[in-house]
Amino acid sequence: AVPFEKPRAVVKKLLAESQPEGQGATVRRSIGRHELRNLDPFLMLDEFSVSKPAGFPDHPHRGFETVTYMLEGAFTHQDFAGHKGTIRAGDVQWMTAGRGIVHSEMPAGDGVQKGLQLWINLSSKDKMIEPRYQELQSKDISRAEKDGVEVRIIAGEAFGVRSPVYTRTPTMYMDFTMRPGSQLHQPVPEGWNAFVYIIDGEGVFGREKSAPVSAHHCIVLGDGDGISVWNKSGAPLRFALVAGQPLGEPVVQHGPFVMNSRAEIQQAMEDYYYGKNGFERASQWSSSA
Numbered sequence: 001a002v003p004f005e006k007p008r009a010v011v012k013k014l015l016a017e018s019q020p021e022g023q024g025a026t027v028r029r030s031i032g033r034h035e036l037r038n039l040d041p042f043l044m045l046d047e048f049s050v051s052k053p054a055g056f057p058d059h060p061h062r063g064f065e066t067v068t069y070m071l072e073g074a075f076t077h078q079d080f081a082g083h084k085g086t087i088r089a090g091d092v093q094w095m096t097a098g099r100g101i102v103h104s105e106m107p108a109g110d111g112v113q114k115g116l117q118l119w120i121n122l123s124s125k126d127k128m129i130e131p132r133y134q135e136l137q138s139k140d141i142s143r144a145e146k147d148g149v150e151v152r153i154i155a156g157e158a159f160g161v162r163s164p165v166y167t168r169t170p171t172m173y174m175d176f177t178m179r180p181g182s183q184l185h186q187p188v189p190e191g192w193n194a195f196v197y198i199i200d201g202e203g204v205f206g207r208e209k210s211a212p213v214s215a216h217h218c219i220v221l222g223d224g225d226g227i228s229v230w231n232k233s234g235a236p237l238r239f240a241l242v243a244g245q246p247l248g249e250p251v252v253q254h255g256p257f258v259m260n261s262r263a264e265i266q267q268a269m270e271d272y273y274y275g276k277n278g279f280e281r282a283s284q285w286s287s288s289a
């Protein structure tokens with residue numbers, strides 16, 4: 001029996017196929033493709049796979065947040081304010097770009113570096129705030145385990161454990177690993193848009209009779225107060241469960257600038273080009289090799 005008043009059903013399923021991005025990098029884009037544009041407040045979810053010398057060299061951001069979660073290997077990020085760091089498997093970098101960040105995100109290890117990058121939109125009142133980082137090492141990420149289900153809580157609360165990450169746009173972001181034969185009933189606030197991205201294995205989502213969904217698929221959940229998951233396979237199932245409170249504002253995006261109007265996009269491009277209103281340091285800076 002599913003312990004929810006309104007169990008969330010699977011309303012869309014999409015296989016994220018590899019496509020080129022950045023400089024020589026490959027991403028499997030799910031949220032952000034034309035079939036999955038408006039999942040307010042989410043703008044993009046990329047499963048990236050990158051080996052040196054490829055990567056994401058110097059580029060700007062304004063008006064939203066990027067959450068980078070390393071799955072394998074390590075990435076070094078450096079920005080125009082001198083902020084530099086390396087995130088390794090299990091680590092999270094929650095970057096609030098706000099009024100403006102220019103940074104590079106490049107592989108730090110040898111071989112293939114893998115991870116997820118989620119773009120979360122900011123409300124109009126937060127779009128021009130000072131940039132800010134929340135960085136969590138794997139050992140600092142809240143985790144819990146119950147009946148064969150392990151959860152790493154990047155944002156929000158599960159199994160009575162809450163992440164310390166401050167989410168301007170109310171968001172939950174969890175990494176579940178379910179042993180074969182285990183099941184999960186995770187509350188998800190009603191009215192929030194929610195999706196699952198399967199990282200490894202295959203799982204049954206929504207109704208116990210549904211067909212299993214395999215890795216690299218993104219499934220959008222219908223409304224309701226929780227999601228039920230069964231692992232009926234013989235291998236572990238690993239997926240990200242992401243949900244967020246819709247902002248309900250106009251979205252005007254031009255690459256890495258996401259604002260509420262074309263005029264604000266025009267302003268962002270001008271600020272970036274002339275190095276002003278938050279992009280002052282852009283003109284002098286370039287990432288070190």
Ligand SMILES: Nc1ccc(F)c(C(=O)c2c[nH]c3ncc(Cl)cc23)c1F
Pocket residue numbers: 021022023027046048056059060068075105116117255256
């Ligand atoms: N063309 C273009 C334009 C603007 C960008 F912000 C980017 C970019 O940096 C990324 C897009 N997917 C990503 N997945 C993971 C990481 Cl670490 C970075 C990116 C990019 F590639």
Ligand SMILES: [Fe+3]
Pocket residue numbers: 056059061066103105
């Ligand atoms: Fe970036």
